[in-house]
Amino acid sequence: MMDSKQRIANALKVASDTKVFEMGGGVSSLAPEVFKGLFPGRKAKVIADINTWPALGEKVFSLFQEAGIPTEKFIIWEKEFHAEWEYVEMVDKELDGGYIAVSVGSGVINDLCKLCSHHHNQQYLTLPTAASVDGYSSFGASISYQNSKQTFSCPAPVAIIADIDVIAAAPKEMTAAGYADLAAKVPAGAEWMVADLMGTAPIKPDAWHVLQDYLDDLLANPEGVAAGDPGAVADLFEGLTLSGIAMQAAQSSRPASCCDHLFSHILDMTHHRYQGKLQSHGFQVAIGTLTMCAVFDELFKMDLTKLDVDACVKAWPTLEQEQQRAVEIFKDFPAPTLGYDNITKKYNDAATVGEQLARFRDTWPEFKEKLQGQVYPFRKMQDLFKAAGAPYDPSMIGVTREQLRDMFPIVQLMRHRMNVLDLAKRGMFYDTLVEGVFARGGAWEI
Template identity: 30%
Template sequence: MDTKISVVEQGAIYRAGALFVEAFGHTQALLVSDANTLGIGGFALIQSLEQQGIEVRQCCFAALPQVYADEFSIERVRLSLSQDASIAVVLGSGSLNDITKRASYEVDRPYMVVATAPSVDGYTSYGAAVSIKGFKQTLPCNAPTSVVADTTILCSSPMPMIASGFGDCMAKFTAGADWIVADELGLHPMRQDIWKMVQIPLRQVYAAHKDIANRDPRSVGLLFDALSASGFAMQVMHDSRPASGAEHLVSHLWEMEHLQKDGLPVSHGFKVAVGTLAMSFLYERLVRMDFSSIMERPSESWEERRENIEKVFSFSPIILEQVLPIAKVKFLEGDALKTRRKAILIALPKILRRCSVQLPPYGELRQAMKEVGCPISYADINTTKEDFFRAIRGAQMIRNRYTILDLLYEAGFLEEMLLAFDQGVF
């Protein structure tokens, strides 16, 4: 793994300087932050570095508008790093970490992250989730060499950021179910060591959701550890499959559309939370479906498929150009579709058995998310039913990663299943 040092404890920020020296020696440091995170831990972090004789430069983004992980922000940090041989130390969470991770990769240097909130699982992942020309994608880059998380700072972070991390963590339930589907269809075999790395901490966090809602330091630490474990799993596999399924792809659609609420971007974890509940709902409905007619179900031609893709991505011709080749590669018709439908029919009983063990009941998961402060409907993140349906349809089109949405689409049941949401659950 890329990450050699990970310290999660009370007062950890005061050890950051010594940990930096342990990882990188007495080189210069570039502190990457925004005005918010600089106010949270900037003084303690700079003091800790300077006490070890480390010269610190700064690259600080404004508090508003919130920094966005795109090619322009990456370029700003990359140019700052290019001025000398500094090692980046990012003080922040999701976007700041992804920006710094990618910029460091582009100048071929390691980096260190000092977390300010247990809000995402991307701290320790090998790639950076960024938007290039408006298209949300995961770019290759190394994970941080050193991760420092002060539980006092984590617990004092705004509750929506803690809830965002909880939502991102709960996504591992449905991501795991999607991996089961892909495993049973022979499309992406399961690795049990990686599975346990993610799923065991996930269940500990789920059991502690009431304590997390009350900012219990130990439980918030468990949340950060579980999010880190997901990142470590992605490092080992060089693939986000262990931590990301259809729920993340739904989130990607909203990120491409720059979904906002009250004038601010909706957090990654909140978008993922809604996507997770949607996929959990679909999995629960899957048990009640009659697949006996699967071989006779109608299917789209590529021309019909292309027309529907163009409708979903009409908001951005640039993104549409990037989506079409991906969607074409994964599109099945004729004998290939018949073969897949036969495979689904054979695998379905075992898929249902394994997923019944994997997934908590939809209602219980929804209640746990609500107690921690996650959104539980598309209206909570300022979107409409129409946009919600478009995001689900689009999520099936944008990645060559097999999920429940692919199973439903290929079986000819996706549109029928979307009608189930009309029952008012969301």
């Protein structure tokens, strides 16, 4: 396998926004020089929160001052905050007056700096404090706006300075969460393959290879991740960075997320709490990832060479029927038009559905083998999560199996991205597929 430096160098070639990536013990001391090189003569604003200010922000602030860069700070002192719009407005104000954001923090701080820098039509620099998400290097920011978790288009940071001394010392749950966010790329990749064969989202080779070629290796040391071993955490952080760069190369989050992430979005949008606390992105994604591995386990039990394509085409609903179904499913959801809007975008007419299904029927044995080479069986993924310290049962984030089952219709419809559940709907095996996950002997047996 290529070494980390080579992989990163290759990745930066396909990255649209990120030009500098430094990773290693103590590299935060490089931040002032990098800043001066990218933003000569500009003022800096170090943006941190209650946890990341003492962990790294304070040090970065002093380093910048010592280097003669005019520097101010903005610290969000609240104990618990999420990526809500009110914070976007706050950080936007902080950048007024010509400041360049120096993000010191994990997912939320970085997403705020990313979107607000975009609003100011400028680039920014990020110093991650935990290997908790892949959003450091990704194109787009995930923010709750008008009751709906949305991904806003905005460029990735121009420079990422990942001090492994700091990142490896982050709370264990954050590193475990990042492990699950990286593992989500396993079923997400398989769903991209499905959408590719469907003809709705062709695989972009640059975006695929930059991460997927190394994904299995970078997930191979969950014990090291749990122990906070610097080498294992560096591998994890690299994987998360490559995932973000894959999104830059695709100009979309397709390479990094599909249904695995949608369970988490539902929990965000319904303000789900467990033991009084909001659950982290990665912990929620862990359950979505396991669930999708279970869905693929069920899919592999089916013989799609026997698909009765004509019958499926005859039974295929009209757009109006699908819109009506979406209205019904989403009527008590915080964003009641979400399903309607997305099914309207991703609806295919009966003739197209016939062509799509015929491709699955005609290539199933080979295509199934390819999918099996991509996705992990549920039990394997569950063992990895156990070793990494990530949740491996929905009860561990306060979700019952019944609740998880009830999320499926929403998951299928809440995004216009084509997913494996859309394939199941088209092929009239959706009920069998989903029921299998919760049936006796299924992954989440009820």
